[in-house]
Amino acid sequence: MRKRGLFLLIMLFVVASLGLEAAPKTKIVVGCFPALDEAYAAVLPEFYKKYPQIEVEIKALGFDDHHSQLVTALAAGEGAPDVAAVEIGYVAQFVAEGGLVDLLKPPFNAGRYRDGVTPYTWAQGMSNDGRLIAMPADIAPGCAFYRRDVFAAHGINVDDIKTIEDLYEVGKKVSKDLDGDGKNDTWLISDASSIAWMIIRSAPELYFDEKGNCLVDSERFRLAFEWAKKFQDDGLAGGIAAWTNEWYVAFQTGTVAYEPSGAWLGGHLKNWMAPDTAGKWGVTEWPALRPGEDRMAGYWGGTFLAIPEQSKHKEEAWAFIEFITTNVNAQKTCFEVADCFPAWMAAWEDKLFEEKMDFFAGQQARLLWIDIAKRVPEVITNRFDSVANSVITSELGAVLQEGKPVERALRDAKTQIERRVRRGR
Amino acid sequence: MAELTIGKKVNRFFRRKAPYFFISPFFAFFLVFGAFPIFFALYLSFHDWNGIATSPMVFIGGENYWYTLTDPLFWQALKNTIVLTIQSSIPQHVLGLFFAFVINLGFVKYKNFFKTTLFLPYITSTVAVSMIFAILFGYPYGFLNYLFVSLQKLPLFQTIFNWLRLDPPLKWLGSASLIIPSISTQIVWRWTGWNTILYLAGLQTIPPELYEAARVDGAKWYQVFFKITLPSLRPVLQFAVTMSVIGGLQIFNEPFIMVGKNGGTGRAGYTLAMYLYQTGFEWGYFGSAAAISYLVFVLIFIFSFISRRLLRSEEGVS
Structure with a gap:
């Protein structure tokens, strides 16, 4: 009898402790x-x-x-x-x-x-x-990473790049044909489409305005496409796609001097893409689209x-x-x-x-990013943004790679996007 | 006595029904994962649905089909897909037949080594393959461009390149005209071994007497190939070509990995399957995507019917 009592007592303990242990943990x-x-x-x-x-x-x-x-x-x-x-x-x-x-x-x-x-x-x-x-x-925050050593060798002061026109002139200085085969071997940027994205992403209206009107044939898109085309046609862009081996090599060797991107690229450059280039990089703001305007700020x-x-x-x-x-x-x-x-x-x-970041030669790059982040305009979103993004990406490719006229590309883009929007669902 | 009869009856019953029991798992899985999606997609193709489980499906009749058939993107994707299917299928079969014929020749040694080597691409992981091809097609420093730029220095190749209007380094995956040939190359590389094995199996069913008779009659090797080998291979050829047509019209992985979800420059590498994927999973028109899948099904049906007709054996048996 006493044994049974003891047994019950132990059981009680076990059950109680199990119960406590299983306190609700979500x-x-x-x-x-x-x-x-x-x-x-x-x-x-x-x-x-x-x-x-x-x-x-x-x-x-x-x-x-x-x-x-x-x-x-x-x-x-x-x-x-x-x-x-x-x-x-x-x-x-x-x-x-x-x-x-x-x-x-x-x-x-x-x-x-x-x-x-x-x-x-x-x-x-x-x-x-x-x-x-x-x-x-x-x-x-969108910024541009530039090679201090390349800019210094060409006597370029990064603060003098105030407008996209200035950037274009700098591009002409650093893009060079080294082996005389008629094609450039160093470039300002890796891919000309980043010039267009810089302009597209720094405006308060992305693809649609507040009322849902499609804006891809607006002046801003025309400028974005035309500037990108100009950088491409005049040999200032390497035609190197992001996330390829060529992209990393360009960063390691300095054949590309200016890369518009997000603040995150700095970490990738430092950690694995081009760790040996520490101290040769600088971070700068994007230029202004037109003289007298504020510098572009985007994401x-x-x-x-x-x-x-x-x-x-x-x-x-x-x-x-x-x-x-x-x-x-x-x-x-x-x-x-x-x-x-x-x-x-x-x-x-x-x-x-x-x-002060060593990778950027002691520049306080993070303060710059904060400053840019504060200036990025509040964008108007639209449920058809992902359709528009896909259409614009392929039309931009056609302009840059196939020489499709800008006007026609933007008109085609608008037709394609509006076809989806008209469907309404 | 009676017990024995019952026992026998039970025994016979189980012996007769047991096979059905053993094959039932397949059919159970097929109903859930095969038949259900097929019919659900048909149902879905007449509805508007944004792909969220909780939101309602609205019946809209044939609008999805009408919208798709009047969508320029659909026609562009269809054109790309057909060109890609043709460009990637023909070399596969020509090369596959050639390799199979050579390996099947009596004096060729190390047959297993060649078979393994040819089949290896088929079982190589997609990730490894896409990395290798990224190095191959890289711009401007990829291996092919290195080769082309070096060759261009030789006068002969310079003339050829000028004549073809090629100016290396080439943007293999960047310029619209090169995207499909580049993607085809990878598909051909992957599938040639598969076809070789199919044809080899076909070749081995051809009775050696036919070859011996041909030899006695003094036939040349090409006569042997075109008069004996090829006609005897008809059933295999029919199967292999139909499989290529079906596979080609559904091609997705290679272009998706090589040129991205938008199909690259001017959507030159945009296939029907990518159009389906983007419509459903990116833009959220699951009804339209289902309609596209049924249109692709109709196309596959038509094209495989044609290919079967064209390659039908003379006796009408396949």
């Missing part, structure tokens, strides 16, 4: 792509201190795979992560398709953070019917965090997003680990951003 899945996984993993210890009841699993896929898997999961109604990273190139697509929750609604009420987030990127996450489908996590990348409607742990997912996007320390950690430039402006106050 697991959320964060779907992202490299190097965000490293950045978020580095933030986790601090996140757990604040939210011990949440368990986070970070799942990273390749950049394209991550996004296409997300589309599939949204269509299937199952299998999407609780928090999904969305790169700027895909934001328009998800704005159009839906499937992500409006973060302005309760219980998220993201609206209260509006003033803390870089204004232009907040606008990018908004749909034109006033939903915030993705919270800005990091931004990529070249950026990441957002969103919650799929199918998520069963939306509040926990929001806790994670809130922590990553509005906590100064988390934003700083992401920047240190993976060059994710903070979208949360309070993080810019940190000493970290005043650092």
